[in-house]
Amino acid sequence: MAQTEARQTATTDTVPLPVEMAVQERRFNLRKLLVVVVLYLAAFWTLVPMYWVAISSIKSLRDLAHIPPRFFPTDPRLDAWVTIFERRILENVYNSLVVATLATIICLVISVPAAYAATRMRLPFKFVAIVVGLMGLVALLPPIASAIPLFLLGSDLGIIDEKYTLIILYTVLNTAFAVWVLRGTFMDVPMDVEEAALMDGDTRFGAVRRILLPLIFPSLFSIAILLFIFNWNEYIIALYFVNSMKTMTLPIAIQAQIPQHELDWGVVSAAGTIAVFPVLVAAFTLQRFLVRGLTFGVASGQ
């Protein structure tokens, strides 16, 4: 025993002994276990409602109305799904996809240069503060507050019930948010790296394209996914600006499944399941990009 102790003190600053490693590992595992348990609980907490919606879409009316609620359908059926496809839900999915995707792309095209200017150009501080502050105000405004004036403006211009109107509105409403988040991202990348590119013979635009954007790509991608989810789920603006099947996005379509009388929970649930699906795909893709660390090691010793 005394011998092992002596060896331990002799080797502490070189290689840990197997005993020490085992202790460390066990401690590590206990922490890991706790983390995993908490994560599973959180996942359970968020997934149960989704499961409930999905399962409700294949439940029979008896199961749906059963008290206490049934966690597993006793008599699964696809009636609701048939109904929802008959009601041309795929057209709504298409509308939502077009609107959400285009609004996301345009929003990024506008906000990336805006955020770049706000962080990199030596603009007077007051100017930046005022512009970004105003944009923040727009972001803080509840959508319902702007929906009615926007609707009046839109009907004057005669652009109600058009997909491009929704695209423009979503772009405008999200730009402030995107600029804010991107500004933080840009500020994380040291100015040095871009300046190095300029010194190496690159143009400003080239430095942004070849150095800055690849460095922040993970964040850029995450922001894109977030914007897409916002656009995909947007309800209030769409409620005012959608008048027909031509422009009807999914959230409005789901609401339209709720008639005045005789609510069919199965159909609503099926529509809800469809709406969740792309968001799920987005979240899974996003997860791989959430790993940061590319900018790690840009500047040593700082």
Added chain:
Amino acid sequence: MAEVRIEGLTKYFGDTCAVNQLNLVVRDGDLVVLLGPSGCGKTTTMRCVAGLERPTYGDIYIGETRVNDLEPRERDVALVFQSYALYPHFTAFDNIAYPLRLRKTPKDEIERRVRDVAEMLGITHTLERPPGLCSGGEQQRIALGRAIVREPVVFLMDEPLSNIDALLRVYMRAEIKRLQHELGTTMIYVTHDQVEGMTMADQIAVMNEGTLQQLGTPSEIYDMPANNFVARFVGSTPMNFIPGALQKENGKTVHKSDQFVIPVGDEMADRAAELCPGGVCTLGVRPEEIRFTMDEEGANQAGVFLLEPLGSETILDIEKEGLLLKVKDVAATQVREGDVLSLSFNRFHLFDDETGAAIR
């Protein structure tokens, strides 16, 4: 390769004047160190040469070309950053190859030149790795390689050694000097470390508060500081300063302070009478220029209160009536704390108290 000429460079950031009326000529092939404390304008000066800042007033010439309005990429100047500023998403190879790729250099030539530079710097083994997986010293060399590979007309170095450990720093500063000699390229090197400046430079430009204090070879800067700032800033054990005034005593001029009476040579006395008629001036003397004897009877006595042994030499901290002096004892004499020494001042400088300028 080219000469760099800075004429009347002034740079304001808002109301703050970072560089004020700077004139400096860096001769072709010289290594000039811009030396000064942080905030003295040395980095701003260098960034103006690089093209990352626009001068408020003044002109910068590289060779015969006035470069004020040229973009960094049009100046053919390479800059090594304090943080190295490597591209983390590229491998070391791609980092070094980047300036060549931008110049549309043929692939096989890029391959050859990058490998050559890597070999010269001893980083061939890192080429396939991203900089994040390289050690600090290796990252430094990658940054150097990126600057060297394109054979620019001027190298700019912004405190490139401040982020590596002390041992490697001593090694790297010789390495950079050797590289510069080998390549024969003009280099402007910015540092706040006066040892780096002294060891590397052909010429040192000492700056303070945006103005050039003195331009000269390391030995000129050390032996003949133009003013008390330069005298204070240069030297690893700082110069001693003794405030006082010049007086006549028995027909001889002396520098009289509360603590000491130091005879001033006739030549210097004449110059002082001309340049500093009031006679109020501070005497500056380097630690190695103070001689001492253990003689308790001699003039200018003072007590040792602390010894700082440095191995090859010992610094004696001497105190007299509130005045602290550092004296370098190279001869390893047996002085002990509490001993009383008699001091004589070998070579010293006089600085006009009003202007701070050296009297010579």
